[in-house]
Amino acid sequence: MQVVRTIEELKGDVGHASAFIPTMGALHAGHISLVQRARQECSRVCVSIFVNPLQFGPNEDYEKYPRTEEADLKLLEKAGTDIVWLPSVEDIYGENNVILNDDMIYANPDLADRLCGLNRPGHFDGVCTVVKKLLDAVKPDRAYFGEKDYQQLMIIREMVDRLKIPVEIIGCPILREPDGLAMSSRNRYLSADERKIAAMLYQVILSEAKNPIVAAQKLESLGFQVDYLEEHWNRLFVAARLGSTRLIDNIELSC
Numbered sequence: 424m425q426v427v428r429t430i431e432e433l434k435g436d437v438g439h440a441s442a443f444i445p446t447m448g449a450l451h452a453g454h455i456s457l458v459q460r461a462r463q464e465c466s467r468v469c470v471s472i473f474v475n476p477l478q479f480g481p482n483e484d485y486e487k488y489p490r491t492e493e494a495d496l497k498l499l500e501k502a503g504t505d506i507v508w509l510p511s512v513e514d515i516y517g518e519n520n521v522i523l524n525d526d527m528i529y530a531n532p533d534l535a536d537r538l539c540g541l542n543r544p545g546h547f548d549g550v551c552t553v554v555k556k557l558l559d560a561v562k563p564d565r566a567y568f569g570e571k572d573y574q575q576l577m578i579i580r581e582m583v584d585r586l587k588i589p590v591e592i593i594g595c596p597i598l599r600e601p602d603g604l605a606m607s608s609r610n611r612y613l614s615a616d617e618r619k620i621a622a623m624l625y626q627v628i629l630s631e632a633k634n635p636i637v638a639a640q641k642l643e644s645l646g647f648q649v650d651y652l653e654e655h656w657n658r659l660f661v662a663a664r665l666g667s668t669r670l671i672d673n674i675e676l677s678c
């Protein structure tokens with residue numbers, strides 16, 4: 424496994440990987456399921472780890488977002504990753520970290536102005552901007568994204584289509600803990616008590632899929648603060664806070 428840091432190293436030595444999985448690190452089995460899928464379908468697999476400041480709001484967890492580089496590299500090596508790219512903020516946004524309006528890639532408002540886009544203004548513009556930069560550098564044939572962030576997946580697909588970026592976007596199913604909690608880097612913020620309650624997020628949307636209002640009431644009575652619980656694209660989406668941790672999940676609705 425090659426570990427590269429600067430964009431020059433990436434271009435010089437290992438550009439043109441065929442599969443690409445962008446991540447923010449603090450890797451878990453959900454991320455690794457994307458690597459495994461890519462491994463099956465492509466001959467070379469590149470994973471990036473970059474906590475993108477541009478997609479965090481001023482009161483969000485950018486500073487405290489978990490950074491576990493050593494453990495991440497071990498997991499990626501074991502999963503058969505060929506190239507890990509660990510750019511710095513300067514590598515992505517330049518020495519002075521100045522982002523001009525013209526450098527931004529904006530998410531399509533038809534997709535972004537709902538669900539997480541309402542609670543996290545500018546978040547998906549930050550995601551689109553960084554994903555475009557990463558795709559331009561790696562030039563993969565395929566890029567893998569989790570349905571855990573389903574709205575993000577839709578927005579990336581639309582961006583790639585609109586900007587005619589020559590890459591195939593592959594959506595991958597949500598990997599869950601045995602009790603149903605969707606795996607997430609942010610789950611480690613949960614206290615032991617919160618962790619037990621967190622599993623109910625999935626249980627409740629599954630059992631009350633046809634009654635979102637009842638589902639929201641149940642979640643609130645369990646101690647969640649529900650940001651949204653809504654149906655879009657034939658799926659039920661939920662975001663809810665437990666203490667200071669914000670959890671998201673979604674399920675497909677049967678016809």
Ligand code: AMP
Pocket residue numbers: 445446447448453454456457567568569570571572595596597598599605606607608
């Ligand atoms: P992140 O590091 O949170 O930016 O996630 C990197 C990629 O992994 C994104 O495409 C996520 O949707 C995906 N991902 C995160 N958690 C899961 C999960 N539990 N199952 C499947 N994919 C996931």
